[in-house]
Amino acid sequence: MKSHKITVRLRDQNRIISKEIPEGESILRKFEEDGEVLPFSCRNGCCTTCAVRILSGTIDQHDGIGLSKQMQENGYGLLCIAKVTGPADLETQDEDEVYELQFGRYLGSIKNRTGNPFDM
Numbered sequence: 348m349k350s351h352k353i354t355v356r357l358r359d360q361n362r363i364i365s366k367e368i369p370e371g372e373s374i375l376r377k378f379e380e381d382g383e384v385l386p387f388s389c390r391n392g393c394c395t396t397c398a399v400r401i402l403s404g405t406i407d408q409h410d411g412i413g414l415s416k417q418m419q420e421n422g423y424g425l426l427c428i429a430k431v432t433g434p435a436d437l438e439t440q441d442e443d444e445v446y447e448l449q450f451g452r453y454l455g456s457i458k459n460r461t462g463n464p465f466d467m
């Protein structure tokens with residue numbers, strides 16, 4: 348099976364790691380086999396803890412529901428459900444930053460219509 352170089356830029360650790368991973372394999376799991384600790388929480392593509400920006404290349408992330416189609420088109424991906432399709436250069440993101448990009452406008456519009464959405 349053909350392998351491709353996957354690079355992950357760990358922004359919070361100021362480190363860059365790379366590994367050859369076979370096509371179709373899980374990026375998160377393959378790095379974990381080497382003892383690398385990458386960000387994750389749900390591991391099901393739902394929470395955005397593992398969000399990355401795809402600096403180059405592509406990943407298969409069709410199993411995830413945590414990122415909108417628009418966020419995916421804007422170059423974001425989820426490491427926990429990402430599978431290798433070819434060489435890729437990925438950069439970890441601040442979870443809050445991605446959450447705000449994706450949901451902030453919705454929460455803002457709720458607040459604008461009803462005041463603070465968390466006031467009872």
Ligand code: FES
Pocket residue numbers: 386387388389390391392393394395396397398413425426427428
């Ligand atoms: S760990 Fe939750 S979306 Fe990846």
